Amino acid sequence: MTEHINQSLSGKKYLILTYGCQMNERDSEVLEGYLENLGYCPASAEKDADIIILNTCCVREKAELKVFGKLGELSKLKKEKPELIIGICGCMTQQDEVYERIRDKAPYVNLVFGTYNVHQLPNLLLKIQNTDEPAYEIWEKEGDIVENNVSRRIDRIKAYVNISYGCDNFCTYCIVPHVRGRERSRTPDKIVEEISGLVKEGYKEIMLLGQNVNSYGKDLNSNLDFADLLVEVNKIDGLERIRYMTSHPRDFTDKLVETIARCKKVCEHYHLPVQAGSNKILKAMNRGYTREEYLDLVEKIQSISPNYSITSDIIVGFPGEGEEDFKDTLDIVERVRFDAAYTFAYSPRRGTPAAAMECQIKDEEKKERLHRLMEVQNKISLEKNMKLVGTNMEVLVESPSKTDSSRLTGRTRTNKIVNFSGEQSLIGTIINVKITKAQTWNLIGEL
Numbered sequence: 001m002t003e004h005i006n007q008s009l010s011g012k013k014y015l016i017l018t019y020g021c022q023m024n025e026r027d028s029e030v031l032e033g034y035l036e037n038l039g040y041c042p043a044s045a046e047k048d049a050d051i052i053i054l055n056t057c058c059v060r061e062k063a064e065l066k067v068f069g070k071l072g073e074l075s076k077l078k079k080e081k082p083e084l085i086i087g088i089c090g091c092m093t094q095q096d097e098v099y100e101r102i103r104d105k106a107p108y109v110n111l112v113f114g115t116y117n118v119h120q121l122p123n124l125l126l127k128i129q130n131t132d133e134p135a136y137e138i139w140e141k142e143g144d145i146v147e148n149n150v151s152r153r154i155d156r157i158k159a160y161v162n163i164s165y166g167c168d169n170f171c172t173y174c175i176v177p178h179v180r181g182r183e184r185s186r187t188p189d190k191i192v193e194e195i196s197g198l199v200k201e202g203y204k205e206i207m208l209l210g211q212n213v214n215s216y217g218k219d220l221n222s223n224l225d226f227a228d229l230l231v232e233v234n235k236i237d238g239l240e241r242i243r244y245m246t247s248h249p250r251d252f253t254d255k256l257v258e259t260i261a262r263c264k265k266v267c268e269h270y271h272l273p274v275q276a277g278s279n280k281i282l283k284a285m286n287r288g289y290t291r292e293e294y295l296d297l298v299e300k301i302q303s304i305s306p307n308y309s310i311t312s313d314i315i316v317g318f319p320g321e322g323e324e325d326f327k328d329t330l331d332i333v334e335r336v337r338f339d340a341a342y343t344f345a346y347s348p349r350r351g352t353p354a355a356a357m358e359c360q361i362k363d364e365e366k367k368e369r370l371h372r373l374m375e376v377q378n379k380i381s382l383e384k385n386m387k388l389v390g391t392n393m394e395v396l397v398e399s400p401s402k403t404d405s406s407r408l409t410g411r412t413r414t415n416k417i418v419n420f421s422g423e424q425s426l427i428g429t430i431i432n433v434k435i436t437k438a439q440t441w442n443l444i445g446e447l
């Protein structure tokens with residue numbers, strides 16, 4: 001690696017602030033890898049950094065507002081420290097309006113790139129260094145997947161592994177296909193090679209990442225699908241746990257349900273975003289399934305994998321959602337009894353079909369529904385966790401607990417967080433923990 005180190009950059013410090021989903025978290029690991037190869041080292045605070053990059057998300061308005069707020073703060077820092085490089089990348093920059101707003105209203109930003117040209121970071125930085133001019137470069141369209149091993153992984157136990165990029169589903173509310181491009185799958189040999197390398201380094205758990213993992217492989221010239229990929233990954237010696245994110249209920253085939261149940265390393269946690277419980281709204285969202293089909297799928301999973309857990313994403317206040325439609329959402333939540341759900345108020349996104357639909361729901365209404373939904377879901381989450389009290393669960397110990405460093409935290413195969421007392425040397429091992437207490441979002445246990 002040392003031959004890449006650029007003398008004039010060596011010793012300089014970077015900070016990457018990451019917003020949004022695991023895709024961005026993974027991209028940030030790659031960006032940090034590029035920066036370290038150039039000779040940068042991590043900064044512990046904004047004021048110590050020579051370069052700060054915001055890796056942005058635009059899935060909801062709130063995410064964008066956070067970034068604009070942070071840019072405002074950084075503009076002040078830049079006044080005190082004119083040589084500071086402020087960069088912005090990620091999903092927000094792929095939108096023309098945002099790009100123009102930064103160019104015209106935020107002249108202190110001297111580095112802009114998008115989701116399709118992350119690999120250009122070193123060149124863009126050299127350009128800034130050599131010319132003292134800002135470097136702005138956005139690609140309009142996705143290019144081929146760039147394979148390389150540059151990345152700085154922070155976690156030593158769990159690792160993200162991309163299996164596909166982009167999304168072709170075009171749910172009518174969603175900006176992701178517009179800023180992440182068409183779906184592209186990595187080849188299975190590259191994926192298996194990366195995971196085998198990670199296992200050799202001591203990683204125990206991998207999370208296969210894609211916006212819609214179950215359509216993996218459709219763009220490759222082979223018959224291999226996501227279930228076949230799981231079978232391959234499951235064969236990797238030394239790997240303990242396999243997770244994936246996100247699966248779509250539409251093409252969750254019987255073959256996939258059976259494969260997940262059969263592959264022992266694949267955890268029995270299903271994150272199956274339902275989004276809404278009303279057929280009218282599901283259709284308007286272009287989700288491609290009905291509530292009945294969703295419930296059938298859950299039943300199938302339950303029959304084949306009895307100790308499973310299931311989580312969901314749910315949107316309230318989609319255009320045209322009446323009280324009856326919302327009650328259908330509450331009803332499906334009660335029927336499925338999700339272990340947990342990420343609940344969101346619908347946020348109109350520029351250029352998506354739903355943003356132009358009539359009958360947009362008022363903010364107060366959305367808030368009220370969100371509140372009602374969370375109340376129902378939290379009660380179910382707690383009830384489901386209470387049922388686990390007294391049982392022994394297999395836990396992969398991840399780190400000291402965030403709230404109390406004398407305790408440890410880990411996850412069950414069903415993705416429940418468990419906090420308990422134990423020696424630090426247990427980190428990275430798989431142990432049995434007896435659950436003694438349940439809370440809405442996590443479990444308390446003892447060895």
Ligand code: SAH
Nearest residue numbers: 173174211246273313314315344345346347
């Ligand atoms: N590809 C994944 C994740 C997409 S973004 C999937 O399909 O599940 C994560 C979640 O954000 C979505 O599941 C959805 O619930 C929510 N979301 C997306 N667009 C939104 C919008 N415009 N308003 C509110 N929530 C949204």
Ligand code: SF4
Nearest residue numbers: 167169170171174176
């Ligand atoms: Fe967005 Fe739908 Fe694609 Fe998920 S599947 S990223 S919600 S368009």
Ligand code: F3S
Nearest residue numbers: 020021057058059091
């Ligand atoms: Fe946000 Fe982009 Fe992920 S919009 S949710 S960071 S794919």
